[in-house]
Amino acid sequence: MIPDGLVAVVKRACPTCELVAPVLGELDVTVYSQDDPTFPDGLGARDDRDLEVSFALGIDTVPTLLRVEEGEVTGRVEGWDRARWEAFTGTTGLGAGLPEWRPGCGSRTHDPEVVDQRLVAATLGHLRARQVELGAAEDEIEAMYARGWSDGLPLVPPTPERVARMCAGTTRAPGDVVAIVPPDLVECTVEKVAINAVMAGCRPEYLPVVLAALEAACTDEFNIHGLLATTWFSGPLVVVNGPVTRAIGMNSGVNALGPGNRANATIGRALQLVVRNVGGGRPGGVDRATLGNPGKYTFCFAEDEAGSPWESLAAERGVPAGTSAVTLFAGEGVRGVVDQLSRAPESLTRSFAACLRTVGHPKNVFIWDAMLVVSPEHARVFREAGWTKARLRDELHAALQLPAEELVHGAGGIAEGMPEWLCEPGSTLAKFRDGGLLIAHAGGGAGLFSAIIGGWASGAVGSEPVTREVGA
Amino acid sequence: MRLLDPTSERDDTRRERAPRPPGLDGLRIGLLDIGKPRGNVFLDRVAEHLAARGLTVERFRKPTFTKPAPVDLRHEIATKCDVVIEALAD
Numbered sequence: 095m096i097p098d099g100l101v102a103v104v105k106r107a108c109p110t111c112e113l114v115a116p117v118l119g120e121l122d123v124t125v126y127s128q129d130d131p132t133f134p135d136g137l138g139a140r141d142d143r144d145l146e147v148s149f150a151l152g153i154d155t156v157p158t159l160l161r162v163e164e165g166e167v168t169g170r171v172e173g174w175d176r177a178r179w180e181a182f183t184g185t186t187g188l189g190a191g192l193p194e195w196r197p198g199c200g201s202r203t204h205d206p207e208v209v210d211q212r213l214v215a216a217t218l219g220h221l222r223a224r225q226v227e228l229g230a231a232e233d234e235i236e237a238m239y240a241r242g243w244s245d246g247l248p249l250v251p252p253t254p255e256r257v258a259r260m261c262a263g264t265t266r267a268p269g270d271v272v273a274i275v276p277p278d279l280v281e282c283t284v285e286k287v288a289i290n291a292v293m294a295g296c297r298p299e300y301l302p303v304v305l306a307a308l309e310a311a312c313t314d315e316f317n318i319h320g321l322l323a324t325t326w327f328s329g330p331l332v333v334v335n336g337p338v339t340r341a342i343g344m345n346s347g348v349n350a351l352g353p354g355n356r357a358n359a360t361i362g363r364a365l366q367l368v369v370r371n372v373g374g375g376r377p378g379g380v381d382r383a384t385l386g387n388p389g390k391y392t393f394c395f396a397e398d399e400a401g402s403p404w405e406s407l408a409a410e411r412g413v414p415a416g417t418s419a420v421t422l423f424a425g426e427g428v429r430g431v432v433d434q435l436s437r438a439p440e441s442l443t444r445s446f447a448a449c450l451r452t453v454g455h456p457k458n459v460f461i462w463d464a465m466l467v468v469s470p471e472h473a474r475v476f477r478e479a480g481w482t483k484a485r486l487r488d489e490l491h492a493a494l495q496l497p498a499e500e501l502v503h504g505a506g507g508i509a510e511g512m513p514e515w516l517c518e519p520g521s522t523l524a525k526f527r528d529g530g531l532l533i534a535h536a537g538g539g540a541g542l543f544s545a546i547i548g549g550w551a552s553g554a555v556g557s558e559p560v561t562r563e564v565g566a
Numbered sequence: 567m568r569l570l571d572p573t574s575e576r577d578d579t580r581r582e583r584a585p586r587p588p589g590l591d592g593l594r595i596g597l598l599d600i601g602k603p604r605g606n607v608f609l610d611r612v613a614e615h616l617a618a619r620g621l622t623v624e625r626f627r628k629p630t631f632t633k634p635a636p637v638d639l640r641h642e643i644a645t646k647c648d649v650v651i652e653a654l655a656d
């Protein structure tokens with residue numbers, strides 16, 4: 095209970111508070127000390143090291159002199175200002191010998207660690223996950239491995255405090271259900287995503303991207319269940335577009351598809367850990383991949399929009415400019431396309447087409463989708479020739495009309511291929527279905543290389559790429 | 567140190583398998599093609615063998631092998647069949 099009358103809030107660490115300590119002795123004032131109840135000496139200051147009173151009074155600066163009437167603050171003066179203090183207290187001759195004016199110091203309520211502690215304390219009460227108490231002699235990293243929570247790499251221990259901080263990365267409540275996660279079809283809350291995001295190494299500001307990725311993954315169209323279960327190589331690839339990529343420092347440049355960037359690395363990993371731990375999808379369990387691919391640890395990158403000659407992948411897929419979004423693609427590994435000689439877009443397109451033909455198998459058509467990641471040096475060829483992305487896609491489709499005779503079972507001495515009923519002699523078949531070839535722009539400034547990321551069973555049979563806006 | 571559980575915290579329910587039938591005589595037999603290549607070839611041969619033994623079958627097919635069978639299909643099979651033979655792979 096804060097008494098009526100004059101109230102002052104001070105801290106010993108503030109030189110201005112030291113300065114006004116004798117003045118407080120001249121007044122009938124209740125003093126609260128934020129850091130040391132023995133300060134000011136002899137005034138019997140009340141202990142506010144837990145800052146409850148300071149928060150209740152909305153203190154920004156120390157010293158702050160307030161007037162409280164019937165429990166309500168009716169006036170306040172911040173810092174030391176003799177004229178204002180005299181007017182405020184109705185006293186004259188205050189602080190003889192002191193300077194006329196000194197600014198105050200910041201209230202401890204604004205110390206970053208204090209803000210963090212309060213945020214954590216406020217969130218902890220909303221967390222519902224079971225708490226696992228480790229023994230004093232237990233190594234926490236080993237304990238997490240032993241419980242089967244890891245993808246094989248070490249995890250960050252999800253302490254309640256870390257999870258509470260992670261939950262602060264979104265405006266959504268910890269208990270909000272984000273998605274039904276296969277294969278166990280479990281309702282997954284923001285809190286469970288946050289726990290796995292902590293383990294993956296995410297910072298709280300990445301959480302909205304992880305939430306959007308999980309929502310996209312758990313749609314019937316994307317079909318994360320089948321993608322998990324398949325014997326094929328593929329896993330969820332997350333392409334991130336929009337201002338969030340810059341806000342959280344994602345990499346779209348040198349080594350964009352590789353290691354070295356925390357956001358890229360941990361967002362993709364967090365998604366996979368949710369599928370593993372919440373959904374119950376584990377390699378060797380429901381994940382039946384014959385060989386798998388290293389991208390199943392994590393596969394996430396930002397598109398280089400600023401350096402692209404084209405509209406972004408998200409814009410093509412209907413996301414308004416200035417809005418952040420994730421696009422999920424059922425991607426297998428990365429294969430390189432080298433073409434260091436083509437300076438004409440027609441020639442480079444034919445190179446892309448020749449390599450794209452091999453996705454899945456050179457004799458397979460419309461079974462597989464693909465994503466083409468065009469690097470800056472290759473994109474320059476199209477920019478200088480004035481080719482739009484739509485033009486490139488059309489030309490690729492034209493170059494990937496494959497003669498049926500080359501595709502049919504047995505052609506080229508290879509049993510694999512398309513069935514005879516589909517391969518009318520003299521006809522051609524398109525390598526990719528409509529919407530089955532995605533094009534993005536990323537990579538470092540040097541290297542006449544682009545990347546093909548093969549897909550999985552395309553469309554309604556398997557997986558449709560899914561784009562979701564990133565929320566708050 | 568206290569950690570928060572990252573899993574679904576589900577307790578797995580263990581259920582006994584349905585008893586194996588001693589034979590197929592008089593049973594309603596379903597053949598389920600999940601949509602994998604040549605699953606039909608396999609099931610056609612199974613159906614021939616069963617027919618040679620005087621048994622009749624009903625055929626079912628999943629819309630795609632990449633997704634769980636739709637609830638309605640599962641219900642139909644459960645209603646119409648005593649046993650199911652599934653062509654599970656390529």
